[in-house]
Amino acid sequence: TQLLEQSPQFLSIQEGENLTVYCNSSSVFSSLQWYRQEPGEGPVLLVTVVTGGEVKKLKRLTFQFGDARKDSSLHITAAQPGDTGLYLCAGVGRVNKFYFGSGTKLNVKP
Amino acid sequence: GAVVSQHPSRVICKSGTSVKIECRSLDFQATTMFWYRQFPKQSLMLMATSNEGSKATYEQGVEKDKFLINHASLTLSTLTVTSAHPEDSSFYICSARENPWTPQVSGNTIYFGEGSWLTVV
Numbered sequence: 001t002q003l004l005e006q007s008p009q010f011l012s013i014q015e016g017e018n019l020t021v022y023c024n025s026s027s028v029f030s031s032l033q034w035y036r037q038e039p040g041e042g043p044v045l046l047v048t049v050v051t052g053g054e055v056k057k058l059k060r061l062t063f064q065f066g067d068a069r070k071d072s073s074l075h076i077t078a079a080q081p082g083d084t085g086l087y088l089c090a091g092v093g094r095v096n097k098f099y100f101g102s103g104t105k106l107n108v109k110p
Numbered sequence: 111g112a113v114v115s116q117h118p119s120r121v122i123c124k125s126g127t128s129v130k131i132e133c134r135s136l137d138f139q140a141t142t143m144f145w146y147r148q149f150p151k152q153s154l155m156l157m158a159t160s161n162e163g164s165k166a167t168y169e170q171g172v173e174k175d176k177f178l179i180n181h182a183s184l185t186l187s188t189l190t191v192t193s194a195h196p197e198d199s200s201f202y203i204c205s206a207r208e209n210p211w212t213p214q215v216s217g218n219t220i221y222f223g224e225g226s227w228l229t230v231v
Contacts, residue, residue, distance in 0.1 A: 006153075033220075042203055042222035043154070088153055097167075098144050098205065098220055103153035 003027060004089055004101035012107040013079055021074040021104045023089035030092060032072045034063055035100075037086040043100075046074075079108045113137060114206050116223030123194055123230055130190045131226045133204030139184040140206035144220075145177075148201040160187040194230040202226045 007022045023032065031050045035043035047056050049065035049072060056063045060083075062075040072089055089101040113136040123129045133143055141162050146154040158179050159167045166179035176198075178190040187206075191198055204223040 040201070040225065040227070042205075042225050045220075086151075086153075097156060097159050098207075099156055100146070100154040105151060 006101040143187040
């Protein structure tokens with residue numbers, strides 16, 4: 001059982017389309033982070049959200065932290081093939097353990 | 111910036127042997143390091159939390175006698191897969207967080223190693 005559940009698990013879209021990835025938990029997190037990972041490499045940090053209701057933008061990526069700090073979303077506008085990868089949310093759970101979400105595999109077709 | 115080095119990046123071992131993977135924080139001290147395992151197309155599963163100078167804390171379902179973790183210094187943690195079997199073949203990644211750790215701070219982050227591919231034949 002994952003502490004952080006992501007949806008959808010897989011997403012295949014055409015270049016130029018918009019998409020949203022969700023990260024949900026029944027637990028409250030002091031902060032949540034989003035990562036992108038390429039096959040065979042370590043995950044790369046995209047953003048950290050700290051405050052409930054916080055919205056952060058990183059070029060075409062918009063991140064939101066839920067008001068109750070139990071969930072987060074990642075919205076990509078006008079997706080490009082370079083956005084293809086595994087997207088992971090992560091957060092510090094109980095006893096300061098760092099858990100990853102179940103992951104969303106995104107494929108953007110040219 | 112902070113760097114975490116993991117070694118080896120790829121290792122092939124025979125079934126029944128043991129293999130050690132090292133995780134080093136190169137320019138910062140890390141009281142805590144995390145070890146993850148990742149199967150193809152899946153997320154990173156936390157195996158254990160490695161604390162310097164004390165025993166590692168293992169996640170439910172992870173055999174502590176099979177996956178030995180040692181955190182002897184503030185810059186080095188090792189994961190030893192003992193009596194390896196083909197089903198242990200996986201991508202193993204470590205991460206380390208700087209001291210002091212303040213998860214509420216936006217700029218505070220965790221640094222990841224490059225990962226180690228283990229193939230047991």
